[in-house]
Amino acid sequence: MERLPRDFYNRDTLTVARDLLGCVLAREYAGELLLGRITETEAYIGRCDKACHAYHYKRTRRTETLFARPGTAYLYLIYGMYTCLNLVTEPEGEPAAVLIRGLEPLAGAETMARLRFGRDLGELTAYQRKNFLNGPGKVCKAMSLDRTLDGHDLLTPPLYVLPRQGEIGAIRCGPRIGVDYAQEAKDFPWRFWIEV
DNA sequence: CTTCAGATGCTCT
DNA sequence: GAGCATCTGAAGA
Numbered sequence: 524m525e526r527l528p529r530d531f532y533n534r535d536t537l538t539v540a541r542d543l544l545g546c547v548l549a550r551e552y553a554g555e556l557l558l559g560r561i562t563e564t565e566a567y568i569g570r571c572d573k574a575c576h577a578y579h580y581k582r583t584r585r586t587e588t589l590f591a592r593p594g595t596a597y598l599y600l601i602y603g604m605y606t607c608l609n610l611v612t613e614p615e616g617e618p619a620a621v622l623i624r625g626l627e628p629l630a631g632a633e634t635m636a637r638l639r640f641g642r643d644l645g646e647l648t649a650y651q652r653k654n655f656l657n658g659p660g661k662v663c664k665a666m667s668l669d670r671t672l673d674g675h676d677l678l679t680p681p682l683y684v685l686p687r688q689g690e691i692g693a694i695r696c697g698p699r700i701g702v703d704y705a706q707e708a709k710d711f712p713w714r715f716w717i718e719v
Numbered sequence: 720c721t722t723c724a725g726a727t728g729c730t731c732t
Numbered sequence: 733g734a735g736c737a738t739c740t741g742a743a744g745a
Contacts, residue, residue: 603727605738622737660738701737
């Protein structure tokens with residue numbers, strides 16, 4: 524299956540955030556292919572968005588990756604112990620990205636359970652199963668994604684995205700999570716999700 | 720189901 | 733030094 528091309532990412536960030544729903548995040552880990560269908564995203568747009576790390580084109584060592592060409596992975600550490608994965612959008616020099624907030628496991632669930640809980644899939648509680656990949660930190664833990672992949676080109680292994688296959692349900696949208704500090708931007712309906 | 724506290728370290732001022 | 737695009741386990745309803 525072909526990977527998403529760079530032009531997919533080189534578009535308006537809200538469009539990319541919606542179009543990524545139902546696409547498949549692919550991670551090659553220890554010789555195994557881990558796959559997850561994208562079910563929840565958020566858009567961050569530096570040009571106009573106080574919640575974006577690169578608001579008003581603010582350049583720091585961390586935000587440098589947001590200015591990279593579209594189709595670049597932006598990973599950063601949050602709260603001292605979790606990693607968040609973003610996919611850089613829009614033309615190079617426009618700092619913007621889509622945060623991957625949730626996946627539905629498609630392949631490699633056993634390995635992902637090991638990575639996330641240190642236990643086999645069959646040993647998980649019902650609660651752990653139900654909340655397996657529904658959060659940005661959980662996605663990165665389960666796919667062994669950390670800042671060593673910051674700046675990675677998403678058109679190459681070991682991390683890339685495959686096109687949507689088949690239909691998806693209705694796309695919902697609402698305010699983003701955890702950005703209450705961002706004044707007027709905290710209410711932007713820039714979180715998108717589909718029902719699993 | 721809900722709330723709540725605590726863990727933890729990097730980044731920027 | 734302050735704050736952060738989070739998660740977990742425990743406890744209560």
